Structures are given as structure tokens and as C-alpha cells.
Amino acid sequence: MSDDAEIIERVLHGEIDRFAELIARHRQHVLKIVSGHVPADHVAEVAHDVFVRAYRSLSRFSRQVPLEHWLSRLAVRTCYDFWRAHRRADVPMSTLTADQAGWLDQALAAESDEQFRDQADRRELLEVLDWALAQLSPESRLVLTLVYLENRSIREAADLLGWSMVNVKVRCHRARQKLRTLFLQEWERQHHDRTS
Amino acid sequence: MTVRRELHSEQVERFLAQAHRTRQGVAVGEDWANGIMRVVRQDAAAHPYSSMLAWVEPLVWRAAAGAALMAVVFAGSVVAYASRQPEPVTAVWLEEFDAGPPLIEE
Numbered sequence: 001m002s003d004d005a006e007i008i009e010r011v012l013h014g015e016i017d018r019f020a021e022l023i024a025r026h027r028q029h030v031l032k033i034v035s036g037h038v039p040a041d042h043v044a045e046v047a048h049d050v051f052v053r054a055y056r057s058l059s060r061f062s063r064q065v066p067l068e069h070w071l072s073r074l075a076v077r078t079c080y081d082f083w084r085a086h087r088r089a090d091v092p093m094s095t096l097t098a099d100q101a102g103w104l105d106q107a108l109a110a111e112s113d114e115q116f117r118d119q120a121d122r123r124e125l126l127e128v129l130d131w132a133l134a135q136l137s138p139e140s141r142l143v144l145t146l147v148y149l150e151n152r153s154i155r156e157a158a159d160l161l162g163w164s165m166v167n168v169k170v171r172c173h174r175a176r177q178k179l180r181t182l183f184l185q186e187w188e189r190q191h192h193d194r195t196s
Numbered sequence: 197m198t199v200r201r202e203l204h205s206e207q208v209e210r211f212l213a214q215a216h217r218t219r220q221g222v223a224v225g226e227d228w229a230n231g232i233m234r235v236v237r238q239d240a241a242a243h244p245y246s247s248m249l250a251w252v253e254p255l256v257w258r259a260a261a262g263a264a265l266m267a268v269v270f271a272g273s274v275v276a277y278a279s280r281q282p283e284p285v286t287a288v289w290l291e292e293f294d295a296g297p298p299l300i301e302e
Contacts, residue, residue: 016236017233020233023229027229028221035220035222036216036219040219043222044222048235051232051236052232055235059254060253060254125212125214126215126216126218129212129215132212150217151213176209180209
């Protein structure tokens, strides 16, 4: 069975159909990365773009890193471009729905740790997460997802994004602050609405 | 209350990270892969020489890197040469360039 380098060589020498082998080998990896960054109904489309970009820049692939790693960078940067293009269009709600706000309210106002833990497995969690991420800039969103949600190191995130480690650290810190402020503002807004 | 809320906002973040990890992967079929290959074939047909000349691009980059290195070496040697001269190096060069006989005989 041919390795990636051999297939790339063949594709670059005109055996275009062999690119399908690279898709088959790496599609799960690319889909997994893309699923973590864009809404489920856009995953297939963004992953499609990743492979088309990979084909178009295949001659620039240095072979100094494994193809999977190179594809990871392409995938993350394609997700970033997706959010730059959809920044305003794909933010359907400016505030949380009643259920989601209720979850956040109970989680933040819980009087005991037991009460708080009861909120941990509620289905509203993912919806609140998506709402919060939608309020962030594409840069903050991406860096927060990589470092805090996926638990990647600063170095790894910097490598995937093509940014300096200092830039990643600063953006990460700001994004986290923004997220906390968002939760607390939303919680205070809900309380204000209820008391007035 | 505020301290507890601050503490809980940290825990909210942790729960959200856990929730993120539970996101379901998206399955794609053969149609999806065929769609990519359709675009790839169209690309290859539109730029038939791009694959054949794939070796040109790295060659150009290597040549550019080589030229940049030579420029640095040259600039370094000029600086080293200049630092060894008692006079400003431009004056030395002007003398060398003016070493020929004058164009108009007096």
C-alpha cells in the first residue's frame, strides 16, 4: 500500500484520481476537526473546502511534516475563514432562549455545589455554548475552542493557526474574559427583567 | 454571592468544555468524496500544466532563498571590508573607479 508521499507525487505528476485515496485516508481526521469548529449543518461543506484547498496547494506541501498535520492546519484555517465570512449572518439570536437562560441562571446562582452539579448534564449546555461562541470574534472563537474547549497547548494552537504563541496567549485571555463577562451580563439581565 | 458566581462561571466553562467534547461527528457518504473529486478534476482540466510544472514552484523558492543568502553574504563582506579601511569605503571605491586616464586631455 502506497504511503502519502508516494500518492502526492503521483497526483502532482498527473494521476489526479489518486487524490481520492488521500480523501479516503484523511477524511475522518478532517471531519473531526471541522466538527469542533463549525455548526453541524456546515461541516460537510467546510471539510469539502479543506480538501479542495489541499489539492490546490499540494505542490507547496513541504513533506517535512506528516500530511495529517498539514491537513489539520488547513482545516483550522478554513474554519477561521468560514467564521470570517459568516460572522454576522450566522448569529441568529442576540439573547438566550428562556430554557437556556434558565440553565445559566440556575448554574450561576446555585447555592450549593450539589445544586450546581445538577445542571451539568442538561441539554441546554451545548446551546448556551453555541450562543456564547457566536458572540465572539472569529479569532477569539477559534482560539478559545482550541485551547479551552479542546485542551490543546498554546504551542499547538499557535502552530495550527499560524500565529505567534504570544498572540495566542493574549487572544485566549481576552476571549475568556469576554466569555465570563457575557455570562454574568446575561445573568444580571435575566435578574433585572424578573425583578422589574 | 458574587464570589460564588465567579466560582460558578469557572465551573460553567468546565461544563461547556465537557459539552463540547460530546459533539457528534458528522458522517459523509461517497457522494461527498465524489463532489470533491469533481472539483479537483475541473481544476486539473482548467490548469493542465499546473501538475506537470509542480516542480517549478519549489525551484523558484529555492532560487530566491539562495539569492537572498548571497545578498546577505555580499553585504556582510562589504561591511567587513569597510571596517578594515581607514577612509570611508565610498571614497576608496571612488578612487578606484577614477583610476583611469581623464577623458579630456589637458
